[in-house]
Amino acid sequence: MAKTSLDKSKIKILLLEGVHQSAVDNLLNAGYTNIEHLPTSLDEATLIEKISDVHFIGIRSRTQLNERVFEAAEKLVAVGCFCIGTNQVDLDAALVRGIPVFNAPFSNTRSVAELVLAEAIMLLRGIPEKSHRAHQGGWLKSAKNSHEARGKTLGIIGYGSIGSQLSVLSESLGFDVIYYDVVTKLAMGNARQVASLEELLARADVVSLHVPDLASTRWMIGEAEIALMKPDSILINASRGSVVVIEALAEALEAGRLAGAAVDVFPVEPKGNEEEFVSPLRGLANVILTPHIGGSTLEAQENIGIEVSEKLVTYSDNGTTVSSVNFPEVALPAHPGKHRLLHIHDNVPGVLSEINRVLSENDINILGQYLQTNERIGYVVIDVDKDYGTRALDALSQVSHTKRVRVLYSESSFQG
Ligand SMILES: NC(=O)C1=CN([C@@H]2O[C@H](COP(=O)(O)OP(=O)(O)OC[C@H]3O[C@@H](n4cnc5c(N)ncnc54)[C@H](O)[C@@H]3O)[C@@H](O)[C@H]2O)C=CC1
Ligand SMILES: O=C(O)CCC(=O)C(=O)O
DSSP states (O other): OBOOOBOGGGOOEEEOTTOOHHHHHHHHHTTOOOEEEOSSOOOHHHHHHHHTTOSEEEEOSSOOBOHHHHHHOTTOOEEEESSSOOTTBOHHHHHHTTOOEEOOSSTTHHHHHHHHHHHHHHHHTTHHHHHHHHHTTOOOOOOTTOOOSTTOEEEEEOOSHHHHHHHHHHHHTTOEEEEEOSSOOOOOTTOEEOSOHHHHHHHOSEEEEOOOOOGGGTTOBSHHHHHHSOTTEEEEEOSOTTSBOHHHHHHHHHTTSEEEEEEOOOSSOOSSTTSOOOOTTTTOTTEEEOOSOTTOOHHHHHHHHHHHHHHHHHHHHHOOOTTOSSSOOOOOOOOTTOEEEEEEEEOOTTHHHHHHHHHHHTTOOEEEEEEEEOSSEEEEEEEESSOOTHHHHHHHHTSTTEEEEEEEOTTOOEEO
């Protein structure tokens, strides 16, 4: 159970994978000066060594935060994923240790949608192959297999933030949009939801995937699904590499079953820009391969840097967990003149009454109390009228099923 006492300047923040400078600036402005900002991810052994004294970590899609890493992260208070996907984090391992995980659910949505739309047009015109030939001195001037987007059917799988944004953009260009989602979703514009994946695959000229990495989406597009797609149709995957069976896609492209593909995410991705990219899709005609840059625009990265660092600062200063992806969400008011106790515990009956009993026995006066739980943990926030020193921290630590205790002083310094 974590219980230490720290000043803001001692709170160690590790930012990996070239998280945008906007995050560093934001953290510095908020008084967090102990920041290590690295351009790459770290291999597991190095990360395990480094994370032992880290309070906040910021990552993107490449860093794997698994059980072994969390086990070593004795002081970790929160995780910031400077991206949308959180499949690289063992959310349960974080939860059971009382560590909230935050992400940026919308900041790169537009960037992905724009890229996919551009790719759909390029592929419909056979541009990758024509461009490649021209670079080699060839001249492939021909209208063969070259189509306008207007009147073609775009099938979107996963109609969430990115899928629905893509829907709006592509309709404005004249695409007819259909979509498949496991949830009934309000259609944008004239788009229509279809009843099954099979129906979407059979009707679309361009299929684009925008589902998260879940057990139910893993390898959801394989040989059987590709066989259902229209001859000469196009597949785009900017979701996760685990969604498409890449060998089946390569075979279909080689056999001329599909007219083209754009793939941004792969089952195995290089760990850094120096490592070789290996894929059965390399060298195939009319295939756009991009190095997981769907969300990599300067605009998106700057916004993500601000958004996620703000969430970390707010949690650190105030205890608010709104929009955490794994944690009970508590929206807390500012606490000027009050000290705030944070208590994270297993969600079992009786903990709240024990907390109140312990506080009362220690003569600690409660000004306000907030509680939120999920199936696994409870998160109680208690505002008290004065600095009780380590008395409050010690008292709360003795409550059974306690995972973590923190004190936030009214001037926002931190003990965690
Ligand atoms: N290539 C890149 O750089 C980026 C990739 N991504 C990926 O895109 C994914 C989607 O992002 P958002 O649109 O923001 O997520 P979202 O959560 O807003 O939308 C996902 C949609 O997929 C639906 N869905 C879930 N399981 C499904 C299934 N089995 N079949 C059909 N629909 C299903 C959900 O109901 C939801 O509507 C992210 O989870 C991330 O993995 C996100 C940003 C950048
Ligand atoms: O920018 C990144 O590293 C990953 C982008 C991504 O895939 C996401 O936001 O889920």
